[in-house]
Amino acid sequence: MSGLGRATCLVLSFAVAGCSTTATVVTRDGRRDEARIIGGDREHLLLQSEYGVEKVVPRAEVNDIDHPGNVLALLGGLLAGSGALNLAVLGASCATRGATSGSTCPLLFGTMGTMTAAGAAMLVWGLWAWVGSTNAVQDSLVYPSLPALQPGTPRVVPAEPTPSPPPPSL
Numbered sequence: 001m002s003g004l005g006r007a008t009c010l011v012l013s014f015a016v017a018g019c020s021t022t023a024t025v026v027t028r029d030g031r032r033d034e035a036r037i038i039g040g041d042r043e044h045l046l047l048q049s050e051y052g053v054e055k056v057v058p059r060a061e062v063n064d065i066d067h068p069g070n071v072l073a074l075l076g077g078l079l080a081g082s083g084a085l086n087l088a089v090l091g092a093s094c095a096t097r098g099a100t101s102g103s104t105c106p107l108l109f110g111t112m113g114t115m116t117a118a119g120a121a122m123l124v125w126g127l128w129a130w131v132g133s134t135n136a137v138q139d140s141l142v143y144p145s146l147p148a149l150q151p152g153t154p155r156v157v158p159a160e161p162t163p164s165p166p167p168p169s170l
Contacts, residue, residue, distance in 0.1 A: 069129030076122025
């Protein structure tokens with residue numbers, strides 16, 4: 001692998017490692033919560049910290065949400081698009097000149113192909129993280145609506161109702 005290909009893989013590794021699936025939820029009082037958005041109902045969001053602690057935040061208190069993956073998807077799209085454009089231009093140039101034994105075309109194809117693949121991987125990962133987080137903000141809780149809780153109160157899932165016994169037969 002060429003030096004540029006190694007550098008591209010290294011940048012990709014750092015970018016993906018730095019892009020977690022936690023969102024930054026900013027409340028109206030300026031408090032910032034770094035957490036994964038589990039779901040929500042019409043009035044609440046359910047967050048989970050990196051330690052597994054769940055927290056209920058009223059939607060009325062949420063000022064802004066910075067979802068994960070948007071920057072990585074943008075950079076990946078730019079990198080993949082640039083690599084694909086370079087491959088197209090390089091392909092036309094190499095086809096016109098003809099690849100000789102001393103040609104750098106195979107090396108350049110490998111480098112630009114690696115750049116395009118790395119960008120596509122960044123784009124897919126970023127979009128996956130962003131779509132998952134934005135979808136969780138919707139009314140997505142499987143459980144019944146959350147009761148009106150004070151912020152920071154642990155969530156208690158109600159037990160399933162037991163069916164009533166059948167009426168006696170005569």
